[in-house]
Amino acid sequence: MTASPTPAAGRPLLDVADLHVEFDTHGGVVKAVRGVSFSVQAGRTLAIVGESGCGKSVSVLSVMGLVPTPPGRITRGAARLGDVDILRRKIVDGHDVRGSRIAMIFQDPMSALNPTMRVGDQIAETLQVHRGLSRADAFRRAVEVLAQTHIPDAEARAKQYPFTFSGGMLQRAMIAMAIACEPEVLIADEPTTALDVTIQAQILDLLQELQRRTGMAIVLITHDLGVVARMADDVSVMYAGEIVESGSADDVFYRSAHPYTLGLRAAMPSQATTKAAGLQPIEGTPPDLFDPPPGCAYVARCPHAMHLCRPHRPEPFQVDPAHHARCWLHHPGAPAGRDGVYRGARA
Amino acid sequence: MLAYTVKRLLQGAATVWFIATATFVAMHSVPGDPLANQRATSEEIRRNLEERYGLDRPVIEQYGIFLGSMLRGDFGISFTQENRRVNDIIRENFPVSATLGILAVTFAALGGILWGALTALYRNRLPDLVITFLVILGISVPSFVVAALGQLALVNLNAAVGEPLLPVAGWGTLRHMIVPSLVLGLGTMAYLTRLMRSSMLEIADADFIRTARAKGLPPTRIFLKHQLRNAILPVVTVLGPAIAAITTGGFVVELVFAIPGLGRYFVTAVQQLDYTVIMGTTVFYGAFLVVMVIAVDLLYGWIDPRVRLE
Numbered sequence: 001m002t003a004s005p006t007p008a009a010g011r012p013l014l015d016v017a018d019l020h021v022e023f024d025t026h027g028g029v030v031k032a033v034r035g036v037s038f039s040v041q042a043g044r045t046l047a048i049v050g051e052s053g054c055g056k057s058v059s060v061l062s063v064m065g066l067v068p069t070p071p072g073r074i075t076r077g078a079a080r081l082g083d084v085d086i087l088r089r090k091i092v093d094g095h096d097v098r099g100s101r102i103a104m105i106f107q108d109p110m111s112a113l114n115p116t117m118r119v120g121d122q123i124a125e126t127l128q129v130h131r132g133l134s135r136a137d138a139f140r141r142a143v144e145v146l147a148q149t150h151i152p153d154a155e156a157r158a159k160q161y162p163f164t165f166s167g168g169m170l171q172r173a174m175i176a177m178a179i180a181c182e183p184e185v186l187i188a189d190e191p192t193t194a195l196d197v198t199i200q201a202q203i204l205d206l207l208q209e210l211q212r213r214t215g216m217a218i219v220l221i222t223h224d225l226g227v228v229a230r231m232a233d234d235v236s237v238m239y240a241g242e243i244v245e246s247g248s249a250d251d252v253f254y255r256s257a258h259p260y261t262l263g264l265r266a267a268m269p270s271q272a273t274t275k276a277a278g279l280q281p282i283e284g285t286p287p288d289l290f291d292p293p294p295g296c297a298y299v300a301r302c303p304h305a306m307h308l309c310r311p312h313r314p315e316p317f318q319v320d321p322a323h324h325a326r327c328w329l330h331h332p333g334a335p336a337g338r339d340g341v342y343r344g345a346r347a
Numbered sequence: 348m349l350a351y352t353v354k355r356l357l358q359g360a361a362t363v364w365f366i367a368t369a370t371f372v373a374m375h376s377v378p379g380d381p382l383a384n385q386r387a388t389s390e391e392i393r394r395n396l397e398e399r400y401g402l403d404r405p406v407i408e409q410y411g412i413f414l415g416s417m418l419r420g421d422f423g424i425s426f427t428q429e430n431r432r433v434n435d436i437i438r439e440n441f442p443v444s445a446t447l448g449i450l451a452v453t454f455a456a457l458g459g460i461l462w463g464a465l466t467a468l469y470r471n472r473l474p475d476l477v478i479t480f481l482v483i484l485g486i487s488v489p490s491f492v493v494a495a496l497g498q499l500a501l502v503n504l505n506a507a508v509g510e511p512l513l514p515v516a517g518w519g520t521l522r523h524m525i526v527p528s529l530v531l532g533l534g535t536m537a538y539l540t541r542l543m544r545s546s547m548l549e550i551a552d553a554d555f556i557r558t559a560r561a562k563g564l565p566p567t568r569i570f571l572k573h574q575l576r577n578a579i580l581p582v583v584t585v586l587g588p589a590i591a592a593i594t595t596g597g598f599v600v601e602l603v604f605a606i607p608g609l610g611r612y613f614v615t616a617v618q619q620l621d622y623t624v625i626m627g628t629t630v631f632y633g634a635f636l637v638v639m640v641i642a643v644d645l646l647y648g649w650i651d652p653r654v655r656l657e
Binding site: 098 | 553557561563572576652
């Protein structure tokens with residue numbers, strides 16, 4: 001497998017800007033994604049973290065063109081892959097960018113594969129469609145790709161049906177399917193959530209190994225901070241349809257600049273066994289996205305909320321050069337407190 | 348696979364034996380005299396006839412004789428039609444019924460899959476609403492009404508064209524077969540359409556369809572290779588019973604369109620208590636249906652690999 005041509009360093013491969021997605025439901029319009037921006041460079045891994053329903057999956061599904069319309073609707077924003085806005089145009093040079101330049105793996109490998117089609121054929125299919133290979137050539141190549149995901153006896157396995165595979169093997173097959181056309185960007189939507197812990201580690205190792213070999217960018221959607229720590233170069237923390245903090249993994253973990261990120265860290269299990277080291281849940285629930293609050297979305301649960309947080313929506317403040325947080329505490333006029341929120345190297 | 352087939356065939360043989368026994372018992376419990384319509388005018392003639400058909404022996408012995416000759420594939424001689432062997436009746440008339448049935452099933456299955464897929468594709472839009480309305484009509488209207496209406500339509504069509512475009516009744520050429528098999532398959536087709544529609548809609552939301560889209564496959568390929576094949580499974584499951592419904596429903600259609608099928612004998616034999624014809628046609632139809640159901644199960648295994656290993 002040859003590495004994809006790497007663009008000039010520093011220039012993002014996938015650049016999503018100001019994405020807004022809404023859904024029509026019986027209860028009204030849900031504003032699921034409200035101005036999300038993120039970007040990822042070749043060979044790097046961006047993790048998008050957040051609790052269930054915060055819009056992280058919808059964001060990447062929009063990029064893939066997989067949000068069902070209706071009821072979904074992308075009302076604003078752009079997603080550039082190289083020079084092409086793939087929100088508007090999925091077909092570039094006669095080929096669908098999905099599956100060839102940008103690929104995706106899903107949470108539940110048990111249901112993500114076609115039960116009545118041989119695994120090898122499902123991998124070969126993308127090669128036939130995007131690379132124009134013949135059936136036989138595509139199948140041969142599919143066996144090679146399957147072997148790259150460390151499935152033993154790939155030749156025989158490729159001729160079998162998904163129901164004979166275990167969950168971990170299916171996720172490997174799913175990854176093989178995604179990387180068959182050597183995509184520049186791989187989106188992994190909770191790739192290990194449905195698997196047990198030992199298999200999780202193997203799958204993450206596999207993703208890293210493939211990334212090192214091909215130089216692809218990975219966008220990893222997860223709610224598991226352990227997975228983030230293991231995999232991510234950069235992290236974006238999502239809350240209620242917006243990104244509240246973004247920066248390098250070290251920035252976000254060790255220099256958390258948003259109260260929500262601090263809350264997430266406190267809610268993480270640690271290895272300490274004392275009662276005091278127990279989990280600290282974030283009190284309350286996320287806001288109703290039928291009618292999102294005008295100001296900061298986290299205000300109702302934030303221990304550091306101020307008067308202006310409720311009516312005024314904070315813009316992302318720059319904490320350090322590549323570290324942003326959507327929180328009024330970073331306004332020059334905010335009081336400096338002992339709240340544990342990192343205020344930047346200058347502070 | 349072979350072991351499975353053999354096992355199913357043995358089960359099928361047991362089923363046929365059960366059908367034969369149940370029919371035999373039921374037939375002999377029906378009050379009436381199979382020779383009443385015959386020329387059993389005097390006691391002597393009656394005795395001769397009873398001796399000829401073995402009716403003078405105890406019922407249990409008759410049952411033994413029947414089973415023995417059934418195993419040899421011989422159903423005996425008709426009570427009502429002089430010297431006519433039941434085997435000949437089946438041999439002469441069954442191919443007509445089978446042709447009609449196969450055409451009707453083919454039409455029902457293809458039509459059901461096609462219309463079902465179409466309604467799912469146009470969900471809640473005009474084509475869906477129109478077809479769904481027709482489907483409810485097709486399920487509710489009994490086949491003898493559809494048959495009569497079909498004939499009426501044919502008469503009017505032929506009158507409008509000015510020459511006999513399609514024959515109104517009878518049997519022989521392919522043109523004779525078209526309308527009766529459409530009429531016979533209509534109810535089943537309507538049922539399969541509904542089944543296919545809901546199955547298609549269910550599959551459309553499946554995760555693996557999303558995967559196929561994420562792979563950037565063209566919509567036609569997703570539809571044919573991923574959605575259709577998986578959606579067909581429930582339809583195939585009910586094909587066995589559907590074949591049963593169509594072959595038994597065939598009697599009425601055969602009657603209306605004056606088709607020389609086996610169904611006529613099946614019905615009149617019961618009315619006339621023609622013991623050998625009743626047994627022959629029932630066991631034959633029973634065996635035919637059992638074989639069809641087994642064939643459908645094997646077909647199911649071919650379509651869905653998950654079933655194959657069992």
